[in-house]
Amino acid sequence: MSDVFNKVNLLSADMKTATSGGPRPLYRVLDSRNGEALLEGRRVVMAACNDYLGLSGDPRVTQAAAQAALRFGTSCSASRLVGGTMPLHEDLEGRLAAFLGVEAAMVTTTGFQANLALAPLFGPGDVVFSDRANHASLVDAVQLGAAEKRFYRHSDMARLERQLSAADPAAGKVIVTDGVFSMEGDVCRLPDLHALAVAHHARLIVDGAHDIGLLGAGGRGVSEHFALPGAVDLYTGTFSKCFGSVGGVVAGSAEVIHFLRHTSRAMLFTAAMPPSAVAAALAALDIIETEPERRVRVFEVARQVNEGLRALGFDTGESTTPIIPVRMGQTEPALRLWQAVLDEGVFTSGVGFPAVPEGQALIRLSLQAVHTDAHVARILDAFAAAGRRLGYTCAPSPAPVGSQRADADPILAAAR
Incomplete structure (x- = not known):
């Protein structure tokens, strides 16, 4: 047996x-x-810590976290859907949407869950094109979805173009990529990805875990780094790197965020991001914008x-x-x-x-x-x-x- x-x-x-x-x-x-x-x-x-800006120990960040814990407690003890949403969550979502230049944002409990929350977008009749070097959470999101999967060699734009060309023209198509790849430290080829997405009527989703807060003159990630505002249709990210906290975010159009709020199991069936972590991320965002x-x-x-x-x-x-x-x-x-x-x-x-x-x-x-x-x-x-x-x-x-x-x-x- x-x-x-x-x-x-x-x-x-x-x-x-x-x-x-x-x-x-x-x-x-x-x-x-x-x-x-x-x-x-x-x-x-x-030399093994992703706190790139050194904010997890900054007194302004730690004090904000401590004050939030004293005021709101250590946990929301409920999902965002049914009682776990606090004003802090909405404050952070509004700030992040404005920071990234998009209509809306959705805060999740971890960065891993931010990517898993994408799964409802990958439905039957769709095709997802994913870089083979993408983070495990993005790979899992693709696997969770019902779409057809296509994985291309790391940053191989010629291979991606062939895969896009071979796809059913009637299919919904989406390209998913890390902004900065977590193992090799190289940056995605956003200009090429954007051009291919436009040419093949595909959406482009970028996981900004390692670039939001780090790249670009204002720290807004790969789109600012390459001076391509509007090139990214949907961002995901985490607060465990540049923001010195923990948690995740999905940011894009208000319509898409509204859909994900009500369909993503990674959002619906988990306790909300703790108040101390939200407050820490808000304080870190202040520093990212000003320093x-x-x-x-x-x-x-x-x-x-x-x-x-x-x-x-x-x-x-x-x-x-x-x-x-x-x-x-x-x-x-x-x-x-x-x-x-x-x-x-x-x-x-x-x-x-x-x-x-x-x-x-x-x-x-x-x-x-x-x-x-x-x-x-x-x-x-x-x-x-x-x-x-x-x-x-x-x-x-x-x-x-x-x-x-x-x-x-x-x-x-x-x-x-």
Whole structure:
């Protein structure tokens, strides 16, 4: 007789390697703040946190969260639909809609749920075209929908064009993509995606988890970065990166948001975003709108680290953002390098399957505006020492070029 629990022995080879007795990058307990972390009594540089603007520890954000908890309690204890909506939720939705230049926004409890909330849009007779490097939550949303699925090679616009051309002209078509890809740190090819969407009468949905708050002179994400207002039909996003909080958002036309409010199971059947998290996101939005120097700083940190790693011979791919991969290929050498870098006092993310395809393991650095020049030096010194100790030599990756460059934003270029 079969036992459903027998699957516990079916972990992938990469996951078995990462969870065995050797280097263990997963589920480590850390106390992290201001670019550093306390790990098992030892203080290390924290280079695995997506708090790009350093707002989760900003006193204005933490005080707003604390005051909201004292006033409204720790939980709404109900779904948004039936009693969990507070004035704070509507304040944040209105602010975000205005910030992104759209008609309406819908706040969800997590960023993952913001993407799952898209599923009702993907119905029978529709076709969804999804970049293979999209975040797992966007992949799950596509799988949950009833539409036909088409996955194209990462940022392969020629492949996407062929797929769009081969689709039934009468079908409803939608392209879904990350704005900034969470593992490789490269930016979506929005001008090309927009042109293809227009040519093939498709809608364009962008997950702005890693670019809203970060890219563009005002932090409004990829559409502002590429100076293409109106190119994106629907945004999703999260508050767990640039907003120093937790929660998610879907933003676009009032008609679409109204539809999703009443059809998305990820919205209907979950407790509302806690008041403290909403207040924190509102305070963070104030800072995002008024302190562009934070974006300038994090891109300067990213430039120094990326150039330094390339000079050391590490392959950092096409990254132009504060997400920097050190591409290793196989899981075992990646984990050895991860441990050696940690031994030198820098905590990074060791990433293997299923977060990346098998055979494409990497170490991911997530950099922050609160990282100092001393932190940058410690990161580069750690990789230099770890590489020497392990005898790793990697072919340097070419400098990213073209319209994807995130540091092409005028406000960021002015900081050079």
